[in-house]
Amino acid sequence: MTAPHDLLTAHRRLKGGALVDQRAPLGVDGFFQPRRAAFWLFLFFLANGVFSMVSNFYTGYRVVPTAVVFATLLWALYAVPFLLFFRSLDLFEQHPPLGFAMAFAWGGFAACYLAIPVNSAVESISAKLFGPQFTADWGPALAGPINEEILKLLGVVVLIMIARTQFRTILSVVVVGAMIGLGFQIVEDLLYSVNTAIQFPYTNQIAPVGLMFLVRGVITGIWSHALYTSVSAFGIGYFVTRRHEPLIRRTSVAVGAFAPAWSMHFFWNSPWMQDVGGGGVGGMVVLSLVKGLPILAAGYLMWKLAGREEGTQIRAVADHYLDDDLMTPEERDALGSLHQRRHLRTHMRRAHGRKAARTLHRLQRAQLHLIRVCEENGTGIPAARAAQDVTALRADLAATHTPATTGATATPNAG
Known part of the structure; x- marks a missing residue:
């Protein structure tokens, strides 16, 4: 009583x-860990990524300043509801705002910075081996899923190494993976918007940004990087939280979760079904739905599985410790x-x-x-x-x- x-x-x-006394329970690591090498590894790649992305945007600003400012504001507003949604899914509120900020920053700066030269290298090799036409058709499907999914998932691993005891449930890892994917998605879309505007520097700078927002935000934004990375992060979450399971099983689940994430990305970037729906905006919407809904369904099943595990844990702890x-x-x-x-x-x-x-x-x-x-x-x-x-x-x-x-x-x- x-x-x-x-x-x-x-x-x-x-x-x-x-809302409540939000001080972390004893024994839970924070994300500021200057004594751990992973923390400095994170800062190294983040600093390089910030410098690279800011340099790119500054170059674009000198050519199409209105487009850069408008695109930055537009994509920042677009990210807000996703940020709030992913934050609400962290049921135990294990991660402080710093953890979410670091996850978003890895995806938006470190992963993007690393992906640009690696993707170019893969497409260059593909062009030499298979020809320019094959690379034009299949280059994005080869480079994106392999390089980008690995680089984003590397951020999940680095953050777990920084704050080891923050990740007690599969869903806590999945949420961070979604945040990393969202960061990558927003900055990549911003780059596409600015680069498109640069191609038309003497016309209306708002129109190219609006077009990219319509295509990459409204039509295709739901089944994009945030979904891919959250699916692959499920396997890392299982590997980290199921220490009592045999190593071979934990590794198999981690690899098995990465496979559908890679497949989703590959399927989306591939030229398959390009003729579905015909041309124009209407055809693009039809094609997006045909290719995107299966991806969304697969991602939903992974999220539901992770959430069910979290709910079971909540009930078990409550039954053991708490009265009615x-x-x-x-x-x-x-x-x-x-x-x-x-x-x-x-x-x-x-x-x-x-x-x-x-x-x-x-x-x-x-x-x-x-x-x-x-x-x-x-x-x-x-x-x-x-x-x-x-x-x-x-x-x-x-x-x-x-x-x-x-x-x-x-x-x-x-x-």
């Missing part, structure tokens, strides 16, 4: 809009699902208003944090403090109910 003075302390800690006054059976079932958590908040908003729904959101965050603390440290002082936050927020949620509903359960059933 939580003492009244403990509840008062928790309320004071949560006052001012803080901290987390009801309905809440345990719902916490592992983004859809179910939103369903509960929607039900709460309709029944008791927006303030109650916001309080329920904070309660869900606090409960996930409590599970994370219990998993790391057991029932020690950090868990007791996290439990105080849950109890305080549950009291706040009960206070938002109208007098007619006093005595009703604080959190509605998902049904």
Whole structure:
């Protein structure tokens, strides 16, 4: 039972809009690790990538300044909903903002910087061996999947080496892979936009950027690098989190997850089905759907598998450590699902208003944090403090109910 003075302390800690005490549990590494070689390896490639990309954009700015500024703003806004979505999928909130920023930066700068010369080298070799026409048709399908997928996945490995204990679930690795892929996708699209505008320096500089945004953002953006890298990261997540499994099995899953990611990228870049849908924007949309929907379906299955594993872990930890006054059976079932958590908040908003729904959101965050603390440290002082936050927020949620509903359960059933 939580003492009244403990509840008062928790309320004071949560006052001012803080969702929950977000200090990492004991034994969880941060992403700032200057004593580890992987950290400096990350900084080395990031610095080179930033210098290379900024130089490219500065060169473009001197030719088409309006296009560069407009494209930068447009693609930055385009990235925001994806960033928020991937952040919401990190159920245990294991990764601080620095981790997501580093993942995005690796994809956008380090991986792009390394991929440009390597892709050119592969296409040059292909042209010498098979001829220019073959390279024009199949060069992107050969260079992109091999080089880019490996370079992006290398970022996942480097980040795991930097913050080793941050990655306790498969989904925590998948989310970072998606963020790396998103960084690569946004910067690559920005490069394409600027380079297209440079080809028409004396015309309307907005039109080429808008065209590239339509093609690479609206029509094809969903099934792109963020999806590929999240799929390949699933195998790395399995390898890292399943240490009790035989090495051969963990390695097989890692290779097996990379194979569909490579295949997705290869299938998309290949000239197969180019005649589907005919020409024009309509034909491009049809071709995109025909090639993209199977890719999206495969990626969805991998995400769902990773999320199911996370939900199972949430329920197991909650059943072992927590009583029903901290987390009801309905809440345990719902916490592992983004859809179910939103369903509960929607039900709460309709029944008791927006303030109650916001309080329920904070309660869900606090409960996930409590599970994370219990998993790391057991029932020690950090868990007791996290439990105080849950109890305080549950009291706040009960206070938002109208007098007619006093005595009703604080959190509605998902049904």
